[in-house]
Amino acid sequence: xxxxxxxxxxxxxxxxxxxxxxxxxxxxxxxxxxxxxxxxxxxxxxxxxxxxxxxxxxxxxxxxxxxxxxxxxxxxxxxxxxxxxxxxxxxxxxxxxxxxxxxxxxxxxxxxxxxxxxxxxxxxxxxxxxxxxxxxxxxxxxxxxxxxxxxxxxxxxxxxxxxxxxxxxxxxxxxxxxxxxxxxxxxxxxxxxxxxxxxxxxxxxxxxxxxxxxxxxxxxxxxxxxxxxxxxxxxxxxxxxxxxxxxxxxxxxxxxxxxxxxxxxxxxxxxxxxxxxxxxxxxxxxxxxxxxxxxxxxxxxxxxxxxxxxxxxxxxxxxxxxxxxxxxxxxxxxxxxxxxxxxxxxxxxxxxxxxxxxxxxxxxxxxxxxxxxxxxxxxxxxxxxxxxxxxxxxxxxxxxxxxxxxxxxxxxxxxxxxxxxxxxxxxxxxxxxxxxxxxxxxxxxxxxx
Amino acid sequence: xxxxxxxxxxxxxxxxxxxxxxxxxxxxxxxxxxxxxxxxxxxxxxxxxxxxxxxxxxxxxxxxxxxxxxxxxxxxxxxxxxxxxxxxxxxxx
Numbered sequence: 243x244x245x246x247x248x249x250x251x252x253x254x255x256x257x258x259x260x261x262x263x264x265x266x267x268x269x270x271x272x273x274x275x276x277x278x279x280x281x282x283x284x285x286x287x288x289x290x291x292x293x294x295x296x297x298x299x300x301x302x303x304x305x306x307x308x309x310x311x312x313x314x315x316x317x318x319x320x321x322x323x324x325x326x327x328x329x330x331x332x333x334x335x336x337x338x339x340x341x342x343x344x345x346x347x348x349x350x351x352x353x354x355x356x357x358x359x360x361x362x363x364x365x366x367x368x369x370x371x372x373x374x375x376x377x378x379x380x381x382x383x384x385x386x387x388x389x390x391x392x393x394x395x396x397x398x399x400x401x402x403x404x405x406x407x408x409x410x411x412x413x414x415x416x417x418x419x420x421x422x423x424x425x426x427x428x429x430x431x432x433x434x435x436x437x438x439x440x441x442x443x444x445x446x447x448x449x450x451x452x453x454x455x456x457x458x459x460x461x462x463x464x465x466x467x468x469x470x471x472x473x474x475x476x477x478x479x480x481x482x483x484x485x486x487x488x489x490x491x492x493x494x495x496x497x498x499x500x501x502x503x504x505x506x507x508x509x510x511x512x513x514x515x516x517x518x519x520x521x522x523x524x525x526x527x528x529x530x531x532x533x534x535x536x537x538x539x540x541x542x543x544x545x546x547x548x549x550x551x552x553x554x555x556x557x558x559x560x561x562x563x564x565x566x567x568x569x570x571x572x573x574x575x576x577x578x579x580x581x582x583x584x585x586x587x588x589x590x591x592x593x594x595x596x597x598x599x600x601x602x603x604x605x606x607x608x609x610x611x612x613x614x615x616x617x618x619x620x621x622x623x624x625x626x627x628x629x630x631x632x633x634x635x636x637x638x639x640x641x642x643x644x645x646x647x648x649x650x651x652x653x654x655x656x657x658x659x660x661x662x663x664x665x666x667x668x669x670x671x672x673x674x675x676x677x678x679x680x681x682x683x684x685x686x687x688x689x690x691x
Numbered sequence: 692x693x694x695x696x697x698x699x700x701x702x703x704x705x706x707x708x709x710x711x712x713x714x715x716x717x718x719x720x721x722x723x724x725x726x727x728x729x730x731x732x733x734x735x736x737x738x739x740x741x742x743x744x745x746x747x748x749x750x751x752x753x754x755x756x757x758x759x760x761x762x763x764x765x766x767x768x769x770x771x772x773x774x775x776x777x778x779x780x781x782x783x784x
Binding site: 364365366367368417422425464465466467515518519521522525526529530533547548549550551553554557560 | 746762
């Protein structure tokens with residue numbers, strides 16, 4: 243009997259098997275045939291192991307970067323990248339992440355079914371990353387296994403419903419209807435950009451789409467290219483600052499320091515590429531199942547979709563937003579260096595995606611001025627939030643990389659500070675209070691719908 | 692026959708387009724079409740017979756072969772129209 247129990251625990255503590263089982267349940271619930279069920283379950287299983295393999299590649303690249311940065315500037319340098327931090331965190335928190343994601347999606351459906359927040363969060367990779375961060379935060383806060391998963395899942399469900407809700411007023415303005423929502427965990431940055439746009443835009447703002455923008459920056463949309471190129475630049479700057487003597491003696495085993503840096507920068511992009519392939523395999527079955535089930539259960543559900551859905555509304559604002567947000571990141575970096583805190587380096591992926599969307603929303607409310615100012619503010623907040631997020635992540639706060647987008651910072655700092663203030667009980671109380679507030683049926687928004 | 696939906700990271704948007712294409716194919720009663728999704732870096736000519744791309748990455752994916760560009764990726768009517776046209780050209784319906 244005991245043998246059976248230990249085997250069962252062994253199975254459930256293997257995240258790869260766990261997510262495969264979640265996929266299996268989803269596929270059976272959709273009454274897929276045997277062939278599809280086998281295919282989907284196996285792919286999910288292998289996908290999780292691919293993520294772990296990608297984490298290995300990333301670690302090889304990030305550790306020497308951290309060492310060089312420390313040697314050169316005497317402070318820790320952090321490159322925020324969701325894929326990197328999640329892959330590293332999954333080594334320890336894989337099972338709780340999988341369970342928090344699974345139950346969090348159920349909580350999302352329940353909240354959407356019974357409150358006025360009809361948002362179903364369909365951006366699977368962000369749900370996975372948020373589940374992972376919550377697993378870490380709840381564990382660091384002192385929850386044991388089952389309460390950790392329960393608190394994490396409820397928090398995830400709440401965040402999945404509230405994040406689209408925050409941006410929805412601006413989505414309505416942008417898309418002209420109320421049918422689609424934005425499911426991307428940097429909503430705080432987007433809403434702020436929309437507000438800043440409103441403040442600076444004046445009465446009749448000029449839209450970014452009225453100006454002619456030079457083409458030829460399209461290669462930046464290819465994430466492998468943009469990650470590799472920026473990491474090469476960052477690596478070279480840090481390597482030159484650390485000096486060839488140190489690198490060739492301590493890290494590269496005699497290989498020329500710039501060649502070594504070039505390869506490590508490439509390794510970073512390679513690691514992200516592999517992790518993305520794994521994430522794609524894992525989500526391929528879970529998201530359609532979630533979509534199918536939730537549309538049946540929630541009448542008038544509004545799907546919250548991934549961020550590029552807003553890019554086509556203002557392609558010029560996308561590029562302006564990226565550059566302006568990146569400028570905000572550089573500005574913040576210089577400020578941090580002068581202040582002597584941990585330095586958050588501007589990661590190209592978060593600045594591209596969140597900066598671009600902030601640009602689109604800033605443009606929608608305040609034209610060119612709004613796009614520039616709004617995404618600059620976005621760049622500053624996604625630089626400073628990680629500084630305060632790092633201390634609540636426990637050991638993962640020292641990983642040279644961290645969660646990048648605004649909502650990760652806001653919710654992580656929120657729950658982490660509550661835990662520091664009064665332990666797990668403070669988190670439990672806050673979750674209950676938020677749920678009660680969300681359950682109050684306001685009517686005032688109905689007219690605009 | 693194979694259809695590939697492509698977006699810049701291959702995670703969310705292309706996945707949504709894939710699910711929507713599947714839905715439209717179901718409405719049209721077309722069977723035997725395999726739909727999947729991918730990022731712009733991994734997608735290469737020969738992966739599929741037809742590629743669906745959003746307007747903003749249309750240039751980056753022009754080399755793929757038969758590319759159908761979606762002006763508004765959340766507009767189901769546009770997608771329905773373009774999938775129907777594609778299916779008719781290939782005698783699937």
